[in-house]
Amino acid sequence: MTPHPSADRLAAVKQDIAAAAEEAGRAVADIVLVAVSKTQDEAAIRPVIAAGQRVFGENRVQEAVGKWPALKAENPDIELHLIGPLQSNKAREAVALFDWIETVDREKIARVLSEECQRQDRKPGFLVQVNTGGEAQKAGVQPREAAAFIKMCREKYHLDIRGVMCIPPVDEEAALHFALLKKIADESGLKVVSMGMSADFDKAIAYGATHVRVGTAIFGPRQKPRVMA
Numbered sequence: 001m002t003p004h005p006s007a008d009r010l011a012a013v014k015q016d017i018a019a020a021a022e023e024a025g026r027a028v029a030d031i032v033l034v035a036v037s038k039t040q041d042e043a044a045i046r047p048v049i050a051a052g053q054r055v056f057g058e059n060r061v062q063e064a065v066g067k068w069p070a071l072k073a074e075n076p077d078i079e080l081h082l083i084g085p086l087q088s089n090k091a092r093e094a095v096a097l098f099d100w101i102e103t104v105d106r107e108k109i110a111r112v113l114s115e116e117c118q119r120q121d122r123k124p125g126f127l128v129q130v131n132t133g134g135e136a137q138k139a140g141v142q143p144r145e146a147a148a149f150i151k152m153c154r155e156k157y158h159l160d161i162r163g164v165m166c167i168p169p170v171d172e173e174a175a176l177h178f179a180l181l182k183k184i185a186d187e188s189g190l191k192v193v194s195m196g197m198s199a200d201f202d203k204a205i206a207y208g209a210t211h212v213r214v215g216t217a218i219f220g221p222r223q224k225p226r227v228m229a
């Protein structure tokens with residue numbers, strides 16, 4: 001059997017991560033590759049699972065609910081990350097399916113997630129999304145509000161906040177945003193820093209990323225988005 005192209009690309013990404021870690025004087029074991037499988041169907045995801053990848057990211061709850069329960073049942077050690085915006089009416093499904101929710105960014109969603117965790121007796125890991133570029137159209141708390149928001153999520157809502165994530169503006173030097181996010185994590189004593197995508201994960205590792213979210217470099221070009229209800 002010839003290896004699937006995605007398996008080859010996965011191996012190449014892992015090599016690049018190892019090289020970037022070495023360059024930065026960091027242990028490769030401290031960097032988690034989140035394979036972003038949004039828009040990819042089960043047939044595209046299975047070869048990547050077969051190649052040994054166990055951590056995946058999706059950006060839409062509805063889409064993930066359609067494909068991951070079966071894949072997770074086949075592979076119980078899979079860890080699924082929600083990396084896209086979360087509406088409160090999807091919090092129930094999100095808490096039931098995802099092991100990590102990277103996009104906590106407002107009090108209402110913190111409250112609803114807290115209620116769902118109690119109701120379902122689930123304990124996903126949470127990251128606070130920071131809008132490092134202060135972009136009007138982008139989700140995330142403002143950098144200067146991050147520390148207070150993290151504190152509130154922990155103390156008022158008892159969420160297991162493990163770190164922070166960001167999506168830098170496309171037209172700016174990502175390094176500035178990576179450095180800012182790392183600083184915000186350090187100031188709140190948080191270990192997990194989710195940043196870096198296909199184009200810049202090596203740079204993110206240099207700036208302290210513990211989780212890189214890589215889609216197209218593994219799966220190739222994205223499939224046409226499914227029509228969402």
Ligand SMILES: *Cc1c(COP(=O)(O)O)cnc(C)c1O
Binds near residue numbers: 199
């Ligand atoms: C799609 C997506 C990624 C992966 O992007 P690629 O450029 O395909 O690697 C990473 N993070 C988030 C939040 C995304 O939505």
